Amino acid sequence: MTQEGPYAEVGRRIQGLRGKLTQAEFAARLGVDRKSVTGWETGKRLPDGSSLLVMRRDMGADLNYILGGGEGEFRVLSSEERTMVDFYRDASPAVRKAALGALLSAGHAAPGVVIHGKVGQSIAGNAEQSNFTIDMGKQRKPGGE
Incomplete structure (x- = not known):
C-alpha cells in the first residue's frame, strides 16, 4: 500500500496535468529528474517555482488550481x-x-x-x-x- 504524503491533493492535480505523458516525458519537459515528478505525484514534495512556471507557461496550467484546488481546472493549450x-x-x-x-x-x-x-x-x-x-x-x- 502506497502511503500518501502531506501534498497528495497537489500530486493528484499534477498527475492530471501530466495526462498521457510518462513521468519521464513530463520531467523532461519541465527540465527535472523523473524522481522529482514521482515525489510530487505521491504528495511527498511540492514542485519548485521554476517547475511551476514551466507548467504555467508551456502547458497552460492554472497554478491556483494546481496548488490550491478549488472550482477551477487547468486546460493545456494546443x-x-x-x-x-x-x-x-x-x-x-x-x-x-x-x-x-x-x-x-x-x-x-x-x-x-x-x-x-x-x-x-x-x-x-x-x-x-x-x-x-x-x-x-x-x-x-x-x-x-
Missing part, C-alpha cells in the same frame, strides 16, 4: 491556441476588441455574422450593433490597385 494567445497579446487594443467581438459573435451564431477570406482579410456582421464591419487589411490586387 499549439493553435497558444499562437492565438500570443497574437492577441501582441495586438493593439482596437484589434483585441475586434477579435474578441468576432469570436463572441461567431460563437453565439449572431445573425448577420460573416467571416470570409483568409484570416485577417475581412470580418463583417452583427456585434451588438447594426452594420458592423471590420476590415483588417485585404490583400491588394496585382498592380498596386
